[in-house]
Amino acid sequence: MASKGAKRTMVALALGAAAMLSAVGLRAASGPDWVTDAAGPAPFAQPIASDDPAVLDQRMLGRSFFTVPWVAAPAATTARDGLGPLFNANSCASCHVDNGSAPVIDADGAPLRPLLFKLAQPDAHADRMGQDAPESPGHARVLDPIYGGQIAINAAGGARPEARPQVHAQAVPFHYPDGAAVTLTRLTPVLADLAHGPLAPDTVVFLRQPPALAGLGLVAAVPDAALVAWEDPDDADGDGISGRANRMPDGALGRYGWKAAEPTLVAQIANAAAVDMGLTNRRYPQELCPPAQIACQKAPRGRPSPLGDLDLPDPRLDAIAAYLSGFKAPQPAALAAQAAHGESLFSTLGCAACHRPVLRTEDGRTLRPLSDFLLHDMGDGLADGVREHLAGPSEFRTAPLWGLGARLRAGHRFLHDGRARSPEEAILWHGGEAGPARDAFVSLTAADRAALLSYLEQL
Ligand code: HEC
Numbered sequence: 443m444a445s446k447g448a449k450r451t452m453v454a455l456a457l458g459a460a461a462m463l464s465a466v467g468l469r470a471a472s473g474p475d476w477v478t479d480a481a482g483p484a485p486f487a488q489p490i491a492s493d494d495p496a497v498l499d500q501r502m503l504g505r506s507f508f509t510v511p512w513v514a515a516p517a518a519t520t521a522r523d524g525l526g527p528l529f530n531a532n533s534c535a536s537c538h539v540d541n542g543s544a545p546v547i548d549a550d551g552a553p554l555r556p557l558l559f560k561l562a563q564p565d566a567h568a569d570r571m572g573q574d575a576p577e578s579p580g581h582a583r584v585l586d587p588i589y590g591g592q593i594a595i596n597a598a599g600g601a602r603p604e605a606r607p608q609v610h611a612q613a614v615p616f617h618y619p620d621g622a623a624v625t626l627t628r629l630t631p632v633l634a635d636l637a638h639g640p641l642a643p644d645t646v647v648f649l650r651q652p653p654a655l656a657g658l659g660l661v662a663a664v665p666d667a668a669l670v671a672w673e674d675p676d677d678a679d680g681d682g683i684s685g686r687a688n689r690m691p692d693g694a695l696g697r698y699g700w701k702a703a704e705p706t707l708v709a710q711i712a713n714a715a716a717v718d719m720g721l722t723n724r725r726y727p728q729e730l731c732p733p734a735q736i737a738c739q740k741a742p743r744g745r746p747s748p749l750g751d752l753d754l755p756d757p758r759l760d761a762i763a764a765y766l767s768g769f770k771a772p773q774p775a776a777l778a779a780q781a782a783h784g785e786s787l788f789s790t791l792g793c794a795a796c797h798r799p800v801l802r803t804e805d806g807r808t809l810r811p812l813s814d815f816l817l818h819d820m821g822d823g824l825a826d827g828v829r830e831h832l833a834g835p836s837e838f839r840t841a842p843l844w845g846l847g848a849r850l851r852a853g854h855r856f857l858h859d860g861r862a863r864s865p866e867e868a869i870l871w872h873g874g875e876a877g878p879a880r881d882a883f884v885s886l887t888a889a890d891r892a893a894l895l896s897y898l899e900q901l
């Protein structure tokens with residue numbers, strides 16, 4: 443296996459060449475047809491052209507199931523009937539605005555619908571793994587016995603919303619060596635008005651915000667081998683960065699979600715449909731009603747459609763996957779000199795050791811997700827106390843940075859729990875394997891810090 447050091451030198455060379463090109467204004471303004479200008483409108487929602495009518499039909503169908511609100515059973519419609527009994531939102535689009543992320547905290551500090559309050563129990567209770575949906579292959583962790591894996595803030599058919607979520611924000615002051623100051627925020631989830639009594643004593647509540655749905659089909663087309671080649675679980679090259687793939691119980695490599703706990707787009711969508719919206723589907727054939735929640739158990743079910751009795755029958759699940767696979771990846775068209783300098787700093791600081799600049803799909807398309815899609819230990823400051831498959835409490839998938847600028851312009855927040863209001867705050871929270879890169883950022887001059895941030899804003 444080629445050493446990661448050698449790979450990183452190659453990356454630095456590639457980045458250097460790109461920086462030179464952009465410095466002299468030669469970087470192509472319009473890239474290949476799977477790339478869209480990151481500075482353009484709705485950069486996560488630009489479809490890759492196709493002249494295949496079957497593909498276009500599938501995408502149109504998928505789009506409607508992604509965007510048009512579902513309704514609770516029983517309803518006059520059978521196409522979008524089956525929301526709940528427990529759910530958080532009635533459409534995918536309410537948490538993925540223009541296929542991107544979403545605001546998660548309002549001006550008064552209250553959590554918004556797209557911020558999910560999830561639950562987990564220590565591995566010691568592994569005998570209860572997925573106990574509320576025995577057929578389900580989808581549970582990555584042990585769930586609370588009464589509330590399951592996620593707090594539902596909405597309910598239908600006589601079931602009750604499970605709690606009223608709140609966040610406590612704690613200010614964490616930070617000073618650069620040059621005296622500049624930033625106030626970071628630590629968020630702690632709090633659940634008021636729990637509908638069925640307290641959580642189990644050792645249940646952990648943790649926060650997850652929606653990631654932008656960027657380049658998902660392209661990510662799916664990167665061969666496992668290309669990701670595995672970048673793994674260095676024992677840090678054989680001694681650079682302090684390990685990185686390992688998450689793996690499902692069947693050995694499949696995890697790619698999606700903050701801890702890469704879902705192997706495929708279909709699996710991720712099936713999980714979102716069941717857990718966030720209460721839509722049964724082939725991976726979650728039963729409503730996720732914990733046994734103790736009798737009203738949820740008894741709530742009316744969606745009416746069978748000609749496609750079967752699942753709320754989200756296979757052809758519709760597959761159509762959503764086809765829809766989300768068909769979008770271009772955001773990429774900056776041209777970098778001004780300051781941002782080009784920032785791009786080279788990104789590599790020299792060690793950011794690119796995890797935020798991998800270039801990946802290639804099976805069919806040779808080049809992507810610049812700025813992620814290796816591997817898990818890294820990010821230290822105690824970011825740890826959420828939760829294990830998902832192989833990902834430990836402080837391990838997260840390198841967050842892809844493509845489209846970061848659009849998320850910033852939309853006023854959305856950063857990191858898995860949405861604690862960071864800016865990319866700068868996100869960097870300052872980096873610890874563990876990323877500690878040295880963070881320290882290198884902190885010791886930059888103010889002008890170099892600004893250059894790095896200017897680069898991130900243009901992604
Ligand atoms: C209530 C808010 C909410 C709703 C509704 C929702 N999502 Fe999400 N979505 C999230 C959150 C939060 C995550 C991150 C989950 C995690 O990593 O634990 C996520 C993650 C994802 C991902 C993984 C992206 C990546 O880059 O890894 C995909 C794909 C996705 N959602 C698609 C959907 C689809 C399709 C629907 C509708 C069936 C949907 N979501 C409904 C909040 C939501």
Ligand code: HEC
Pocket residue numbers: 683700788791792793794795796797818819820824838839840841842843855856857858859865866868869872875876879880883898
């Ligand atoms: C050891 C691997 C590693 C290194 C090195 C690293 N990062 Fe990260 N980065 C991550 C992971 C993992 C996350 C997600 C952490 C989380 O959400 O808790 C992340 C998240 C981010 C985010 C927030 C993205 C989002 O979607 O919310 C930004 C911005 C970022 N990194 C920039 C940088 C910069 C700039 C550097 C170099 C100074 C850097 N990172 C170095 C692994 C790394």
